[in-house]
Amino acid sequence: MKISSLSLNNLVRKPGRTLALALLTAFLALAVFGGSVIVLSLRGGLQSLEARLGADIILVPSEAQSKVSFQNMFLQGTTGAFYMDASVAEKALEVEGVEKAAPQTFLASLKADCCSIKIQVIGIDPARDFTVQPWISRSLSRELGDMDVAVGCKVEAGMGEIIRIYEQRCKVVARLEPTGTGLDTAVYCNMNTMNALLRAAEEKGISHRIESGDSVISAVYIKVRDGSDIDAVNSRLNGRLRKVTAVRTRSMITGVSDSLAGISRTVTVLIAAVWVLAFIILLLAFALIIRERTREFAVLRLVGASRGMLARMVLAESALCGLLGGLAGTGLAAALLFPFAQLIESALKMPYLMPDAGVVVPLAAGTVLLSAAAAALSSVLAAVRLSRVDPGTALREGN
Amino acid sequence: MKKSVIPALVILVLSQVIVFGETTFLSPCVHEDGSFGPCHWAGRALLGLGCVLGALALLSLCGKRARFGVFLSGLPVCALGILIPGTLIDLCHMSTMRCRMVMQPAMILLFSAALLCALIGAILSAKE
Amino acid sequence: MSLLELRNVSKVYGELKALDKVSLHVDQGEWVAIMGPSGSGKSTMMNIIGCMDKPTSGEVLLDGVDISKESSKRLTDIRRDKIGLIFQQFHMVSYLTAVENVMVSQYYHSMPDEAEALEALGRVGLRERARHLPSQLSGGEQQRVCVARALINHPELILADEPTGNLDEANENIVLDLFAQLHKEGTTLIVVTHDPEVADAAQRTIVLEHGKVAREVINENFGK
Numbered sequence: 001m002k003i004s005s006l007s008l009n010n011l012v013r014k015p016g017r018t019l020a021l022a023l024l025t026a027f028l029a030l031a032v033f034g035g036s037v038i039v040l041s042l043r044g045g046l047q048s049l050e051a052r053l054g055a056d057i058i059l060v061p062s063e064a065q066s067k068v069s070f071q072n073m074f075l076q077g078t079t080g081a082f083y084m085d086a087s088v089a090e091k092a093l094e095v096e097g098v099e100k101a102a103p104q105t106f107l108a109s110l111k112a113d114c115c116s117i118k119i120q121v122i123g124i125d126p127a128r129d130f131t132v133q134p135w136i137s138r139s140l141s142r143e144l145g146d147m148d149v150a151v152g153c154k155v156e157a158g159m160g161e162i163i164r165i166y167e168q169r170c171k172v173v174a175r176l177e178p179t180g181t182g183l184d185t186a187v188y189c190n191m192n193t194m195n196a197l198l199r200a201a202e203e204k205g206i207s208h209r210i211e212s213g214d215s216v217i218s219a220v221y222i223k224v225r226d227g228s229d230i231d232a233v234n235s236r237l238n239g240r241l242r243k244v245t246a247v248r249t250r251s252m253i254t255g256v257s258d259s260l261a262g263i264s265r266t267v268t269v270l271i272a273a274v275w276v277l278a279f280i281i282l283l284l285a286f287a288l289i290i291r292e293r294t295r296e297f298a299v300l301r302l303v304g305a306s307r308g309m310l311a312r313m314v315l316a317e318s319a320l321c322g323l324l325g326g327l328a329g330t331g332l333a334a335a336l337l338f339p340f341a342q343l344i345e346s347a348l349k350m351p352y353l354m355p356d357a358g359v360v361v362p363l364a365a366g367t368v369l370l371s372a373a374a375a376a377l378s379s380v381l382a383a384v385r386l387s388r389v390d391p392g393t394a395l396r397e398g399n
Numbered sequence: 400m401k402k403s404v405i406p407a408l409v410i411l412v413l414s415q416v417i418v419f420g421e422t423t424f425l426s427p428c429v430h431e432d433g434s435f436g437p438c439h440w441a442g443r444a445l446l447g448l449g450c451v452l453g454a455l456a457l458l459s460l461c462g463k464r465a466r467f468g469v470f471l472s473g474l475p476v477c478a479l480g481i482l483i484p485g486t487l488i489d490l491c492h493m494s495t496m497r498c499r500m501v502m503q504p505a506m507i508l509l510f511s512a513a514l515l516c517a518l519i520g521a522i523l524s525a526k527e
Numbered sequence: 528m529s530l531l532e533l534r535n536v537s538k539v540y541g542e543l544k545a546l547d548k549v550s551l552h553v554d555q556g557e558w559v560a561i562m563g564p565s566g567s568g569k570s571t572m573m574n575i576i577g578c579m580d581k582p583t584s585g586e587v588l589l590d591g592v593d594i595s596k597e598s599s600k601r602l603t604d605i606r607r608d609k610i611g612l613i614f615q616q617f618h619m620v621s622y623l624t625a626v627e628n629v630m631v632s633q634y635y636h637s638m639p640d641e642a643e644a645l646e647a648l649g650r651v652g653l654r655e656r657a658r659h660l661p662s663q664l665s666g667g668e669q670q671r672v673c674v675a676r677a678l679i680n681h682p683e684l685i686l687a688d689e690p691t692g693n694l695d696e697a698n699e700n701i702v703l704d705l706f707a708q709l710h711k712e713g714t715t716l717i718v719v720t721h722d723p724e725v726a727d728a729a730q731r732t733i734v735l736e737h738g739k740v741a742r743e744v745i746n747e748n749f750g751k
Contacts, residue, residue: 006623006631013622013660119493154494163492185495299618302579303676304607304635306600339504342494390579 007316011324021285021318022325024278025371029329031274033367035267037337038344040359042260045180045351049256052179053249054131055102055221056230059092059237060084062245078182079108079118086215088244089128095236097228102129103217105194107201109165119155120186121165123194131221132188140174144190150174152184154342163187166200180345180353222246259350275374282378286318290382297386307387314383315376322375326368334364401527403459403466406520410473411456413513417449417480417506425505427498428491438498441488445506448480452513459520466524473517480510529588530555530683530715531576536585536595538571538738545571546582547738555683558706558716558749560726563735569719570688572735576717577686578606590683607636611677615689617669619661625672626657629679636680647675651705667698674705678714685709687718691725703728 011018061084072078089103105123124132126143136150144150149163149170157163161172170193178184189197198216224233230248237246297310305313337344338354345352355363420426427438452473459469484490484503491498531553538546546568553559563569574580575587578594581602587595594605606612619628629644648654651671661669670690677685687706691699703725710716718729726732732744 006634009627010622156490156492156494156499185493295618296620299620300631300635301603302606302612302618303632304603306603306635309635335508339508340500342500343504346495346500 007313007320010317011320017289018321018324021282021321021375022328024282024285025322025325025375026329026332027325028275028278028374029326029367029371030333031271031329032370033330033364034333034337035271036363036367037333037355037360039264039267040355040363041180041341041344041352042263042348042350044353044355045345046253046256046260048179048353049181049351050253052131052135052181052183053252054134054223055249056224057222057234057237058247058249059088059220059222059241059244060218060247062243072182079120081106081108082218083216084218084244086217088241089217089220091241092220092222092237095233095240097225097233097236098222099225100128100130100221100223102131102221103191104129104132104219104221105191105198105216106218107194107197110204110206119165120182121149121194121197122186122188123191123197124188125191129221130223132183135176135179136174136188139176144173144188144193146190146192147171147196148173148189148193150176150188152176152186152188153178154184155187166197166204168197168200178353179351181351256350263348263350279374279378282375283381286379286382290385293386298390311383311387314379314386318379318383319372319376322372323368325375326371329371330364330367334360401463401524403463403470403520403524403527406470406516406523407456407459407466409516410513410520411453411460413509413516414449414453414456417509418446418453420505420509421446421449421502425502427502428496436491436498437488438484438490438496438502441484441490441498442502444483444488445480445502448476448483448510451476452480459524463524463527466527467521470517470521470524474514474521477510477514477517481507481514528555529553530557530590531717532586532588533572533576534586534588536572536575536582536587538568538575538580539583544738546575548585549735549738549740551733551740551743553684553715553717555715556710556713557731558710558729559718560729560732561717561719561735562721562723562726562732563741564721566737567735568738569721569735571738573686573688573719576684577610577612578602608680609683611680611682611685613670613673613677613685613687613690615692617661617666617673617693619669619672621661624658624660625653625664625668628661628672629676632676632679644675644679647679648672650678650708651675652701665698667694667701670694670698670702671705674702678709682714684715684717687716689720689722690718691720691722699725 061082063082083105086103089101092098092101103125107121107123108118109121110118122132124144126133126136136144140150147168147170149172151157151163151172151174153176157172159172159175162169163172164170165187170187170189176184176188222233222237224230230250234246234248237244300310341352341354354360417425421442427442428436430436455469455473455476459466479487484506485499490496490503494500529552533549533551535548535550536546537544537548549568549572561569561572571580575582576589578589579602581597582595585595586593589605589609592605594602597605620631623631626641626644626648629647630639630641633639633644645654645657648657651674653668653671653675656664656668661672664672670693685706691702694702706716706718706728716729718725720726727746727748730746730749732746734741734744
């Protein structure tokens with residue numbers, strides 16, 4: 001028999017009280033772990049978005065410059081298709097300050113046999129692309145071949161599987177790492193494959209091409225030369241290229257970044273409020289417990305327990321309760337956040353990339369320990385008061 | 400009241416959430432053209448399993464003697480409920496679709512909770 | 528040889544004198560009853576002898592050591608090492624079984640020994656009820672567990688405050704028989720009571736009135 005087993009005995013044989021205290025600390029843990037994971041996921045999504053955008057400037061046809069819808073392609077994966085002549089990419093390279101210009105072509109399928117919703121198909125030039133290609137290279141050691149596709153992580157198609165887009169058979173050769181952005185629902189191919197899909201779409205009566213010719217692209221990703229002023233290059237591009245709009249990627253990210261800051265602040269305030277409230281309730285709970293256990297502690301003092309021993313016993317009990325509640329709260333938060341991550345992302349309509357195990361596990365462990373510590377701390381007053389119980393008087397009061 | 404009644408009651412509640420949920424807030428995808436995807440049939444199978452689970456829970460409440468066996472029967476039912484969405488019966492091929500986003504995780508969680516309760520119930524009723 | 532000696536012990540609470548220059552002694556191996564009506568100072572004396580309180584003035588010598596000047600911590604140690612306490616209300620720890628309640632006393636004294644605790648319960652006739660919680664025991668059984676708990680560490684002095692106050696006649700007799708057994712084995716017993724029948728079981732009765740020793744009565748029929 002040790003102090004720990006005395007504490008454990010009390011917790012097991014007074015299940016109502018143990019459950020109530022554990023529930024309070026579970027609530028604390030749920031708030032901390034849940035709120036932290038959500039904020040970290042939003043931050044991860046934003047960082048991922050910045051990395052994926054890659055370019056300093058994106059050229060799109062002026063018709064596509066409903067900035068919101070273009071932005072939503074990246075943030076929420078809404079499909080889009082707009083076109084301009086492929087020569088825009090070459091013309092952009094001629095502008096002073098432009099180091100790289102990589103074209104991409106977009107196509108929205110009506111329905112792929114994998115799902116009854118549209119999917120976004122993005123064609124790239126593997127030789128010139130510097131935004132998507134590095135990401136594809138992490139999953140595929142060679143260039144995308146004709147009729148090969150790399151799929152975003154949210155497309156549930158296995159390696160080697162054939163998916164049909166506009167009745168064209170495309171083979172999945174790579175599954176890409178998650179980005180937490182709308183790009184995860186896209187399918188990537190090279191320009192030859194894209195042209196084949198565009199022709200197939202036309203045969204289905206869906207006209208995508210512009211009148212001026214056969215060779216089309218949807219966007220050009222621009223990398224500005226080191227030392228050049230991005231705004232100046234942006235202005236030059238807008239000035240020189242007709243029917244084309246140059247958009248600074250920074251402006252897309254700023255909006256998301258501001259929203260994230262707002263959400264982060266709100267979550268932090270909520271977590272703090274939950275903690276203050278729960279801590280007060282725990283203090284009150286322990287104060288009530290004192291009255292109930294005065295007699296018990298008087299008995300223990302009588303049989304020889306010192307004040308220090310009793311104080312340690314109370315702290316051990318509360319820490320155990322806190323540990324129990326911490327595990328339950330963290331477990332519940334994990335059970336809701338991880339399986340329903342996609343639902344949360346859809347609801348937030350923001351880039352959302354969950355942290356990996358290297359972050360989550362220490363966060364969970366820290367939350368559990370914090371809950372145990374909070375419970376122990378809230379019982380300190382009670383522990384001190386209980387240990388000062390005068391055994392004779394306390395026991396007399398019952399006679 | 401015997402302790403083993405509590406997990407039986409919890410399983411009963413979970414089964415009702417599964418049955419009611421499958422037809423409402425946890426339902427699979429609704430296709431625009433009215434056709435059924437594979438997720439529809441997965442949902443139907445889960446609905447059926449939910450009904451079976453509810454029946455088992457009611458049976459276990461009827462009497463102490465059969466309770467242990469009934470809890471044991473619930474274990475494979477729950478295991479099946481966990482495996483059906485996505486493993487035994489395929490779902491739509493996009494993570495953003497309703498079946499994968501809502502139905503699959505919810506049903507796996509509900510059946511996992513029921514499995515845990517069945518296990519606890521079996522242990523408690525064995526001791527009684 | 529004197530185990531306990533009170534020399535002019537007084538305890539004052541504000542205007543109230545609970546004990547007024549009380550002097551008495553209890554020899555080793557003696558069975559003494561302390562009687563008196565409500566307010567006579569019995570409880571105060573019990574607290575002082577049991578190292579749960581300190582007198583306002585006077586000396587209390589327990590086994591030759593003056594405990595009236597000791598610190599609170601030291602009193603706890605003395606109480607743990609030398610005194611076994613039994614109360615009217617039993618005072619068991621509600622979430623521990625009978626044997627665990629006995630072992631708790633061992634835990635704070637030296638080391639818990641389940642076998643020894645079971646043996647102590649056997650002495651009071653409760654070995655087969657060792658795994659029962661207090662709520663599953665009758666009043667008499669709980670009091671017997673408290674007796675086992677009080678004597679598990681082989682104290683020099685057993686101090687009992689109205690030990691049969693909440694018991695029926697049958698259980699009262701069982702407890703008094705236990706006391707008689709302990710007395711035969713040489714344990715010193717001080718029993719605080721208002722029941723003349725319980726007092727008659729002792730060798731000597733000290734009667735308190737208004738905080739003073741009114742008289743001492745030797746039990747001529749003791750042991751017969």
